Amino acid sequence: MHFFFMFEVASIIFFPMEEFTEGSLEQLQVKPDSYGLSITADVALFGFLDGALKVLLTKRSVGKLKDCWLLPGGVMEADETAEQCALKVLWYLTGIKDVNVEQVQTYTALNRHPVKRVGTIAFYALIKPESHPVERKLNVTEIKWFPLNELPKDTGFDHKEIIQDAHKLLKRNLKNQLIFGELLPKYFTLNELQTLYESILEEQFDRRNFRKKIFQMDAIKSTGRIKKGVKGGPLLYKKME
Amino acid sequence: MHFFFMFEVASIIFFPMEEFTEGSLEQLQVKPDSYGLSITADVALFGFLDGALKVLLTKRSVGKLKDCWLLPGGVMEADETAEQCALKVLWYLTGIKDVNVEQVQTYTALNRHPVKRVGTIAFYALIKPESHPVERKLNVTEIKWFPLNELPKDTGFDHKEIIQDAHKLLKRNLKNQLIFGELLPKYFTLNELQTLYESILEEQFDRRNFRKKIFQMDAIKSTGRIKKGVKGGPLLYKKME
């Protein structure tokens, strides 16, 4: 599977090495006048809503791809790092702040953008919808959560690919440590936690085995209270601090 | 462990959100005149020599950091992707070609480079030293393999950090699939394979258990011949195709 990937990459990126000439090292040096590539940051923001993992997309009133759904993203300025830029665009476009962004990958295909050459550094972030209400900001005409398997057809640029890659990384990270706390409300039932896991990892778990595993991680504890309005009277849990 | 990392990042990247103003979305748009950031590609090339995992560093006769050991790297031009650039710099500086590069991360700290703002997209690649002899090319004054735990003090830029991150990713990838074929000669003993694993993953394995695991991966097969010059007369194996 992985080999496939490597070979695919290879078939794209290999080009005739024989054309390389000696003495072209000068070209590799950084000079003040290097060509005007722009770099942007894009953020795949994941939230857990209605029992499903979703990603936030926007439509905007300015820019070349007005009619496409896009990840929140924008140009990295001279005085900010990519991470700072990612947080900035998130704030500008969705009103969301105080999140942790995790770098996914950088995309540099030649024709990503219609205006000029643009490379993008992609991030993902997780939020509890409860504590991070989404605002539609100025110049954002639409903003909406999409389940990962129902991304709109008119998703712009390579943002579908970015979302998939971000999701892959999220899966990989979830398997190693506990990050659900970023996605669930303060108090949650074990069933809600299990549904979250199942929806991120796209697999089903046995209820008893899942509980066993979670408890031996020693990461949550019972509040003693039960959740009303749901059959069975499930206990509410919270993150261990 | 991972949480630590996230919090560290957070403490660096958070800045006063209150200063953000509304209506600044225009800033996020790509315009032809965006500021002149340069992007480079750097490659952490790993090889397995003298029973240890090593990385290739160079010193160059041009550039601001002449006296520092650096990863092969250089500026991404308008007509090439980051991957193409990574392959190009590897060829220009070391004479090595036909490798698969894997993207690690992008580094955008503000003061990475003394000349101007430079972001770098880092890659790693694996080679069999046997089939990829290293050449010192024009403008490269020194070129040398360094064991990962003996990187020179005068390693330039943030290249030490890049090497560590590349190594982490390599470890993670090795645990999932078999990539040793890129690092070992065509015929190898099981002990050589085990030493390779141990040196990449930085842990020791039991000989019998290691063999059991490798065989049930169904990835190598015996050639029937034995390796001369080593006690015990070990069998030579090769990759299954």
Place this chain on the structure above:
DNA sequence: TTAATTCTGTGTAAAAAATACACAGATAAA
């Protein structure tokens, strides 16, 4: 030539981890 050393190859038992599985009590809905 011989002896000593160091490497190879091999199997089994014990421990740990993952999986499969069923029923009684709680709550909401009918």
Place this chain on the structure above:
DNA sequence: TTTATCTGTGTATTTTTTACACAGAATTAA
């Protein structure tokens, strides 16, 4: 009040991982 659906819980089975020892082969030293 009856029905339907959800919760919480323990054990046996299977699979995976780990620990461990000795005889034969090739090199090296005497």
